Amino acid sequence: MAEGYFLAGRGTDSVNFDYFFRKNPFGGGFTIFAGLQDLFEMIEDFRFNSEAIDFLHKRGFHSSFLDYLKDFKFKGTLHAPQEGEVVFPNEPTITVEGNIIEAQLLETLLLNTINYQSLIATKANRLRHSAGDRGVMEFGMRRAQGWAVIHGSRAAVIGGVDSTSNVLSAYLYGLESSGTQAHSWIQSFKDEITAFRVYAETRPKNCVLLVDTYHTLNSGVPNAIVVAKEMEKKGERLSGIRLDSGDLAYLSKKARIMLDDAGLRGVKIIASNQLDEYIIKSLIDQGAKIDAFGVGTSLITGREDGALDGVYKLSQVNQRPTIKLSEDVYKLTLPGKKKIVRYYNGENKLYADAIVLAEENLSEIDTIYHPQYADKKSDVSGLKSEVLVSKVFENGKVLAPKKEVREISEYRKYRVSQLSEEHKRFEFPHIYKVGLSDALIKLREKLLADIKKKK
Amino acid sequence: MAEGYFLAGRGTDSVNFDYFFRKNPFGGGFTIFAGLQDLFEMIEDFRFNSEAIDFLHKRGFHSSFLDYLKDFKFKGTLHAPQEGEVVFPNEPTITVEGNIIEAQLLETLLLNTINYQSLIATKANRLRHSAGDRGVMEFGMRRAQGWAVIHGSRAAVIGGVDSTSNVLSAYLYGLESSGTQAHSWIQSFKDEITAFRVYAETRPKNCVLLVDTYHTLNSGVPNAIVVAKEMEKKGERLSGIRLDSGDLAYLSKKARIMLDDAGLRGVKIIASNQLDEYIIKSLIDQGAKIDAFGVGTSLITGREDGALDGVYKLSQVNQRPTIKLSEDVYKLTLPGKKKIVRYYNGENKLYADAIVLAEENLSEIDTIYHPQYADKKSDVSGLKSEVLVSKVFENGKVLAPKKEVREISEYRKYRVSQLSEEHKRFEFPHIYKVGLSDALIKLREKLLADIKKKK
Incomplete structure (x- = not known):
């Protein structure tokens, strides 16, 4: 695919990919986010050496593309929560911005690393x-x-x-x-x-x-x-x-x-x-x-599950938000550049998360909506809130401070302590609210309508 | 443990370990043996460099033992079937002979490699x-x-x-x-x-x-x-x-x-x-x-199982056969140096395997016995037979010919074709016979009696 983008002259197209998973593992109520520092190291080491180039040449890749790969270095931007964070299904936990080739090449490495470590941490x-x-x-x-x-x-x-x-x-x-x-x-x-x-x-x-x-x-x-x-x-x-x-x-x-x-x-x-x-x-x-x-x-081995079902989906190309329908309704993706907002109740416990567009101002969001049933909504006005993700990698450099594993574990412990007991229950845990902003829902509706028009 | 053996002056004790698993994965009737060539590579690379020695020093290991590790090289002997072989529970699939330190140090590497690849091949x-x-x-x-x-x-x-x-x-x-x-x-x-x-x-x-x-x-x-x-x-x-x-x-x-x-x-x-x-x-x-x-x-990921339950158990020390009882009857081990014999029926299909003592002569074995119920036995006289394992590693060198993955896959295909359909059934497959020789049963009984005497 990366070669295809290159040969089609699309190498400078800018894109946004979302990493998210669809289901908490083990039937639980939340997931512990892990693997980010290792991912950074692998990104920094992500090069195509001459052996790799030779191999790809033998497999029939074009020499112009191989010339491009010789100098390849991932220079995109990642937003993510801290490792050890409590995260939930469908949240764009990591967003990757970059040109379409580098963002595409990162997919497998990112999924392989984050899916496994988050599974085991959970x-x-x-x-x-x-x-x-x-x-x-x-x-x-x-x-x-x-x-x-x-x-x-x-x-x-x-x-x-x-x-x-x-x-x-x-x-x-x-x-x-x-x-x-x-x-x-x-x-x-x-x-x-x-x-x-x-x-x-x-x-x-x-x-x-x-x-x-x-x-x-x-x-x-x-x-x-x-x-x-x-x-x-x-x-x-x-x-x-x-x-x-x-x-x-x-x-x-x-x-x-x-x-x-x-x-x-x-x-x-x-x-x-x-x-x-x-x-x-x-x-x-x-x-x-x-x-x-x-x-x-x-x-x-993360038995009985064996894998976190994390995926990496395109949400924007050259400022144009995109969506994927598929035959399975639950696989519908969320378009555009987004961020996660976390709301706390009066006791400093986690109340709800919201997925909102990246440019939205938190002070203007007072209601969040169920992703499928828009009449199910929550009033979040006046609640303490924070953006859960920050810029952690840019221009080939890690921005997130490097932490010892024990510090990350302490953070995990603190965050889990902010969850109510009902969310921590093993059997049929209370489902934590993850809502969408009005602006995001409207964008999704517009794209769905556009696709219907084309048919 | 390796340090303990060293400090106890037991570094030259010679031992025999058996690698075996207790249950076919996925509820199936057999297991495909895989991972051996990768294991060889890891054994050949198995050294303690100065960084490793420094680390172990900081963790409190004795300097005399660390001096020993500086020059460590695995020089033991492995017997095993070919990769791609059809193997069964409780068979000493790999046997490792060597001094007690090298054989102990190999345990985790061997289990980690063979358990996973055999799971996935199966x-x-x-x-x-x-x-x-x-x-x-x-x-x-x-x-x-x-x-x-x-x-x-x-x-x-x-x-x-x-x-x-x-x-x-x-x-x-x-x-x-x-x-x-x-x-x-x-x-x-x-x-x-x-x-x-x-x-x-x-x-x-x-x-x-x-x-x-x-x-x-x-x-x-x-x-x-x-x-x-x-x-x-x-x-x-x-x-x-x-x-x-x-x-x-x-x-x-x-x-x-x-x-x-x-x-x-x-x-x-x-x-x-x-x-x-x-x-x-x-x-x-x-x-x-x-x-x-x-x-x-x-x-x-080998879902739904996630792991093959292979273990690595001591069966002999300085010519003295050993046994492990544990609180779970099914965890009783088989003593002494052993080999696997495979018997074929008239149609060149797999008929039964037998675990026998290494020194036993095949021509003298005419009956094999159920491991737990000695009155359940099979007459194997006159059946075509072969020893399933051979010496594959000795004196730091691989003896088994290196094979391409596709050759190994072809061998697997041939071996699976020699299994009857009943053994290949997914649900409640016919259990393939793995018997013991009379001599092995007698040795096990003697050791059990010795332990009872001591109590």
Whole structure:
């Protein structure tokens, strides 16, 4: 397509694309926006080297276009919210302005990056919601979809987990790393207590012993207690034990009693084994004595969804707003350059968002309308409001301040705290209002009428 | 853990790990093994550079161990089947022999690579099964889990799709690339017919027109027919049209009639929009006139599963076979060094596999036993058999011949053709027999008895 635009002499046409998704993942009430800083890095590195040019030449691309690509550098402008922001379906979360070729070339990179990280950050936030103030560790590298894990672990921490077992991402992004021993460690010694003892000797700090290799309550926990007592004599402390099979509610309660009876109230109980936000909630509801959860597959792959359905749609060409109808009514797009406005109620909680035209003045908007049913409307006059997006990339340079992952996670935490409990419910959450301005609705109606006229 | 082994003076202990999975993905009857060549490349590149050493130093690793890591190179031995092989749950698909440190360090890399590619190859094979000899294109990059897509597109082609829209993987692995225009192309022109015309002019080869931007049957298909006729006059040919929304069965039939009536029998109909193996099968059952399917999210993310549950378990230490019990009976592991044997029936179809000890002589095995119910057994005497695994990596070198992805896909096709239809069924497939040899069962019983004695 980029070649087509080039050959058609349209390389200097200016366009506006919107990134938005149509459905919150996991049946939830909101989505955590993530991936922006990684996207910036990829945009800055987005070049066609001579190998790439040679390859495209062999695939039949025109030499004039390849000459253009040799000097290609993305110089468009991006508007977006901060990473960690709470966002909602159909909002033009990222807008990309630029010439039609650069804006087109960015599509796949942007979708690939933002869709995945936002999915995982949202999943992590659900785990955090279930776990309350208990620990949550990302343990998914073994089951991650290949190299997805590099960005997945970052997104998981943005969304609210404490640490990752993925040391590469911990290195790249300054995340907390954590891990425990595997069954193979235990099996590799002649017996369980020797395995525990040697581990405690070589790794006395943050020592967590895996207690289910042979029999959790008859062997694992009693042996861990022996080693914990031996550590105490040396002035060391066993950090925890890990349960990785069986009934985690039952075993954790029994293990807690055994540890407490041995005077080891400080030894934490960590649980893993196919956990997700529902199982964690259920374990807590059952009174399980679990201090921290290790979550693998469901977190790093965003099970049950696997993908955020984000799309990248053209909304304006050379000042001309455009629209897409398609055969599915829900796929109708919003025309023109737009921005997102957020309204707050008196308690500083999120009240509603509005999608309005970029040039609209907030002070002149007093009503927002349901996107499909215009008679459903909300009065927003007098409410505190702010534009949710700002210019984050321009002329090949990142304008947004670079933030540490933990800062982004703090922002996410604050924003989620501004949502009402009904929006955070897992099952059938209250649908957050995202309205349109009168001006945007009128523009859409005009374009629809124009298309009907043409037919 | 690797540091622990090092500090405990166990660095030269020799071990055997088994890679196996417990459940075929997607409720299917088999799994396509993929990812091995990429794993080899990663093993060959597996080094700790000075940046990595510095990072680990800051995280508190011992300097003696870091000195060891500076010179680290994986020198272990891998046995595995060929890529594209049909494999089954609980089979020690890859075995890793080496010293305990190198074998441990490989775990995450191996699981991350093989689990994902095998998942996607298996999914792709299901799509191929549904589509028969119609085209299937991998269109998932926008919804892939970040950088997973690099290997995912490769695995998809191994599993049976024809091409990918991911040009990077096409470049890296010599895959066929294919793509079509997006809605934005259509919207960016003043009207649909101009958009079609310019596309056909700039890209007359493999020209596929997207017909659902405004109205498929009233606008898109009629305009595509006009352009196809204009192309014919220039001696060119429209390759196809693409439907991306609405009722694909209905629209494809109507579009086929319109194209045929215009004398355009050669113009193919391509369909996309949230397809998976079930929808493809349903469309074909309904007589949809679709020649090729573009499949995105469900293929590249392995929806509904998201992960193959492969694990990496220790089975032997310094000639001592080991076992893991855990609290879940199904997690019991198989001890010792083993190999997979495949038996064929008289029609050269797969009859059963057996997991046997590595040193066992095939000619002495005449019965194989159900892993849990020893009175369920199969007579395999006189059946054609072969050892399914061979030595593929040794002394830092790859022994397996390097193959093109298309060769691997051909092998996959042949192997799947040797499965009976009952094993290929999507719903409740016939469970393929994977038995154990008498010698392996006896070894497992002995180890279980030893553990009971210790308690």
